[in-house]
Amino acid sequence: MTINEIIQTAVIAAIKELYGETISSEQAAPAVTRKEFEGDFTIVTFPFTRFAKKKPGEIAAELGAHLVKNVPQLDRFNVVQGFLNLVVADSFWTDFLAQIAGNEHFGRLPKNGQKVMIEFCSPNTNKPLHLGHVRNILLGWSCSQICEAAGYEVKKVQVVNDRGIAICKSMLAWQKFAEGATPESTGIKSDHFVGDWYVLFEQKFQEEYRAWQASAAGQRVLGEKRKPEQSDEQFFKDFKNSYFNEHSNLGGEAREMLLRWEAGDPDTKALWQQMNQWVYDGFGATYEALGVSFDRFYYESETYLLGKDIVEQGLASGVFYKKEDGSVWADLTDAKLDHKVVMRSDGTSVYITQDLGTAQMRYKDFGTEKMVYVVADEQNYHFQVLFEILKRLGEPYAAGLHHLSYGMVDLPSGKMKSREGTVVDADDLIAEVIAEAKEASKERGELAELSKENQDDILRKIGLAALKFHIIKVGPQKRMVFDPKESVDLQGQTGPHIQYAYVRIKSVLRKAADLGLEPSAIRPDRMSGQSAIEPQERELIAQLYRLPATVETAAANYDPSEVANYCYDLAKAFHKFFTDLSILKADTEVAKAFRLQLCGAVANALRTGMGLLGIEMPERM
């Protein structure tokens, strides 16, 4: 039982005994006492006035006396207004520290026997990854790490959008203009190479479109279709898709290519495979740079026909209905989700049909009780519909579905738009934060005597810590403004600030070892006698104590920012402790050993917590 649970059950029992009322565990839950008051946990007694018929302060006093008498872990209490502040005995904290000291797995919960699948990243294969993908990947990755630490068996999967008109554009442009160039021959990273052809296609298409606008044919269409309130410019902007589909030569060629692909034309398939392979190689390098990996890739080219049997089932069971033209719909109006097409009148599937099929397929593959989709909030409606349909179909995993919806990333200059070239490229970004770390490190000169290899490894860890922490510390649902300048900050509420706490500990532990003070030689039984701990020490231990609960709630909420905030708070408490109290020159040998042990435990917790965010800790910096 945790101390929280001990207090909670004691409060319930005490209220029952004192006032004869059975209260909910919610009402008995202790909160963390605010810093300005003495105490570790606080019980709010206002709700008890209803049945106790006494003033909150009196209840708090009675309850406090009762608890301190009956709960050995509690030392004393004080009452401020209706708030009962409980002080946990020092021995409880020192015992706890002795218990976790040296346990590198502290913070990781035992296996719970459940499986969760987390889908994230899911890129298109026609261009390189950008900042939006980075947020997605970091969220997905840290969620998977957190779930694993919370006891789940985790499957990390990705759906690759490897087919469709977009990749055909890259293919066509390469075929027409590349003259056999390859990533190898040009020295361009292979996913960027493919993206370049996509960009070229768009340029050529724009040229063609502009020429057409001035032509007789273009002017004729303008005359026929322009609405009175539209300017010529606005008309052509809105008409772009129709032009692509109905008039454009390049558009026609791209669509023909898609048809050939769907017909299984060998040459087209070969080219498609080549282009995609280039992209995968490039993505792979980016994933590696970010330190993430996947257990399974699903390819849209293999899943886009799925789901038709589900449609049949749904029709049979009355979840779907068929219109006269043959299209199939789900009526979700009673869930305020309107009507939704699940199959076109020509019998082909739409996006959501595929997702229905994919969900079923993945359940068959892994049998996971929970499935999490890390997808931007622009698809909120889509997932509401998807989950609602799966629920109505009676799928066994329907209750465990979750859309981890996150806000899009904006730049200080506004929205990222690939067409306008305002996207921040993932590879550039990674290189930039590492370069920035290098710059800062040069000024400090701490790493000078280390090997080049060692230095590079450290700088990589620092740069990525800055980037990752900057993104993950923000709650997922919040739309965020990404300022590249701030993302490379190394001071304040940042990844490197937390790494620095770890590095300081490592440095002290090295010095301690030189002095013959091996933390491993410190016996827990010797520590538990330690009493009268300093407030800074107490704060640190209490903070350590919260790690498992933090992991648990972060997993339950699928919210990595909770772990990020925890790490920051812990590092902050450590820095305070470190400047206020001397470790190696503590007054007594016991105090020295105690503080060393505390340092070791903090280092472990920091490494574990940051590890859950995909952030590595350097030994020096």
Next chain:
RNA sequence: GGCUCCGUGGCUUAAUUGGAUAGAGCACCUGACUACGGAUCAGGAGGUUAAAGGUUCGAGUCCUUUCGGAGUCACCA
């Protein structure tokens, strides 16, 4: 227009899910090492939590309305 989400000092954000005087960081100002790493710490200034009502012992959090921003409402993905 319907539905959904967001709005917290100049900027970026937190608030243990309804609890105490809204907590941090950046930027600004002032201090702190012949001491274990100053990428640190302490202090100062900066707030009507977009606005107005309501619910109650208690509201940044829940309800209503208004304002502002975003997303979505395809036989696209």
